[in-house]
Amino acid sequence: MLSRTADSLYWVSRYVERAEYLARILDATSRLTNLPSAYGGAGPEWQSAVSTAGCEDEFAAAYGEANERNVCEFLTFHPDNPSSIRNCLAQARSNARAVRTALTSEMWDALNGAWLELQRFEKKRMDREEFARFLDWVKNVSLVFDGSAYRTMLRDDGYWFSRLGVYIERADNTARILDVKYHVLLPANEQVGGSLDYFQWTTVLREVSALTAYHWVYREAVKPILIADLLILNRRMPRSLAACYESISRFLDALGDAYGRQGPAQRHARKTLATLNNTRIESIFQHGLHEFIEDFIVDNSGLSNTIFEQYLQ
Amino acid sequence: MVAFDEMTGSGSELRPAYDALDRWLKEAPPETLALRRSQAELFFRRIGITFAVYGDEESTERLIPFDIIPRVLTKPEWTRLEKGLRQRVTALNMFLADVYGPKECLKAGIIPPDLVYRNACYQLEMVDFQVPHGVYCHIAGIDVVRVDADTFYVLEDNARTPSGVSYMMENREVMLRLFPELFATHRVAPVDNYPDQLLATLRSVAPRSAPSDPTICLLTPGQYNSAFYEHSFLADKLGVELVEGSDLLVRDDVVYMRTTQGPKRVDVIYRRIDDDFIDPLVFRSDSVLGVPGLIGAYKAGNVTLANAVGTGVADDKAVYSYMPEIVKFFTGEEPILKNVPTWRCREPQDNAYVLDNLEKLVVKEVNGSGGYGMLVGPHADKAQIESFRRKLKASPEGFIAQPTLALSTCPTFVASGVAPRHVDLRPYVLSGANGISCVPGGLTRVALKEGSLVVNSSQGGGTKDTWVLDA
Secondary structure (H helix, E strand, C coil): HHHHHHHHHHHHHHHHHHHHHHHHHHHHHHHHCCCCHHHCCCHHHHHHHHHHCHHHHHHHHCCCCCCHHHHHHHHHCCCCCCCCCCHHHHHHHHHHHHHHHCEEEEEHHHHHHHHHHHHHHCCCCCCCCHHHHHHHHHHHHHHHHHHHHHHHCCCCCCHHHHHHHHHHHHHHHHHHHHHHHHHHCCCCCCCCHHHHHHHHHHHHHCCCCCCCHHHHCCCCCCCCCHHHHHHHHHCCCCCCCHHHHHHHHHHHHHHHHHHHHCCCCHHHHHHHHHHHHHHCCCHHHHHCHHHHHHHHHHHHHHHHHHHHHHCCC | CCCCCCEEECCCCCCHHHHHHHHHHHHHHHHHHHHHHHHHHHHHHHHHCEECCCCCCCCCCCCCCCCEEEEEHHHHHHHHHHHHHHHHHHHHHHHHHHHHCCCHHHHCCCCCCHHHHHCCCCCCCHHCCCCHCCCCEEEEEEEEEEEECCEEEEEEEEEECCCCCHHHHHHHHHHHCCHHHHHHHEEEECCCCCCHHHHHHHCCCCCCCCCCCEEEEECCCCCCCCCCHHHHHHHHHCCCEEEHHEEEEEEEEEEEEEECCCCEEECCECCCCCCCHHCCCCCCCCCCCCCCCCHHHHHHCCEEEECCCCCCHCCHHHHHCCCCHHHHHHCCCCCEEEEECCEEEHHHHHHHHHHHHHEEEEEEEEECCCCCCCHHHHCCHHHHHHHHHHHHHHHHHEEEEEEEECCECCCEEEECEEEEEEEEEECCEEEEEEEEEECCCCEEEEECCCCCCCCCCHEEEEEEEEEEEEE
């Protein structure tokens, strides 16, 4: 397979995954800000949404204040934000168009249809209800695309590169949510587990649609250490770092087997997976969750670079 | 000027090939036609069959309008046309081999040498170079127009990188989906074997050193090119990689593509990039679309380019005017397909006539294409005519002129209902090491504006499905 084709497949998936992630952040943030301030609303949530999306500098350059209108506009349709939902879907479609023949027609339909539909949303001023519908629509686009890929793609290198894009992006997104929530939302003197936190932590779970899963897994009230356990180490939770790396490692091994050659990417993924499998959440908290997450984000983007060097250039 | 109509001839008869179609048109309520047309448009938009119009900021991707009423040719009409096309393309290939080789036709005075030597498309790189299997123009698109029941003229030869064949195939696909009942009552010759024929053609011209299963790829300028849809469509149907210049590299005069498993050797390149952009080391050095070193690999005999470099010298509009003589010289036969009578503005007498009759003539730039840079006298206003008069006086050698032909018309579904519109036809002719092939029909282009003679998609033209009836 052409390196450029593999590269585009990888990025199509990453962009679709990222668009969905942005929709989830916006959805969860509006929910949180609608709460009375005693329950954690009306705080720095919109600023934190920008941080979670990883575009603080671009946002600061475009707007001063982080309020609902500015942030929603910036994360959805703003042309100067390379990672707005609009630009993610545009990039996904543009990459897809360049490698049309490597996608199944169902995948192309999902992206091309989304792109045509998007222009309709972009043109009108949306009220809250319409905006909520728009966010649902974005999540749905990702579901349809993902489902099409899963159901229709031949299980060969094209599929594996496309899946790698999904899981590298998803691991990055989950890690960013954890990173930001610890540092922006938690006031320095507030005890973890106070009533204020409850709604902020449930917001985290909503952002990764894991609130129900949490209750099924732990059968306990929402606690930060268990949330961290669920999102970092629990392999049954499809957005956890461990689950993402299980998939990444599996798809890299499939590539290695098909090509008859293992390389630095396989070794890197296996090492990260081993760390996640052999660590307990208590020891992560002991050594500092923040440091752990920061290291993970760097390590994950390091793997992305390694995959690029090994296969995509 | 009353044009010949494909369905009704001079207007009073019903030509037999259109019998059933005429009945169907009379029975089908206009709402049904309108509904089918919007379904067709939806189909084309969903599959993303779009083209880009250069200089059109508004929309970078547009649909070519599709007309649901097919254009029909009878088997005998097609058989004669095909014979003429084979003859013409044979002559084009022989002409190219000659002007880059022994130059017999120049020595015999068939064509003025400066038309060849001073032609911007004549590539010195190609002189005395033996192209693989002697084939230059592997894929040709010959534009023909019809003026009466028996006469087809060649309007233009496209010997570089002719496009539109994906529309030929997709038009048929959409017709089969929307009007299955019409295909039950007509025995229409299929066109969907075109990719197989193209693949066989490309395989047949692989360098002799290549393995028996040569690696073929399709080289595109990328997704911002107006024909990108077609490039990806063809690559898919051929089952070959669609590559951009940056996907290829040349090492020791061998071409490779960059794959996830390392470099892979390439034997045949169906290139849809113009000569000028194909290799920055030899042609335009500012080109980022091409592949540095590609021409070196080509001349070392390690890769086949289809079409060959330098074929543009054969489809130049000034050279065109000599095609009847060229056909006769190389094939020893009378040309089966006529040329449109052409005034060569480079010749003072001709130019004087053209300048006196601008309002009656069609004037074309020798190197223009796509309907850009052309004057249709009867439809032009005074200012346009005067501006062309100045251009003609300044550089007469850059132009040719032809009478305004009464291109045949074909019933077309337009806003006011079914009405005649002018059409042309572009059949695609493939030349490989084992001979020539040509799928029945081709792409019919239709000028949707009433009375308009310009069928180019960039100028508001549309397309139709083209049927060759088997019985």
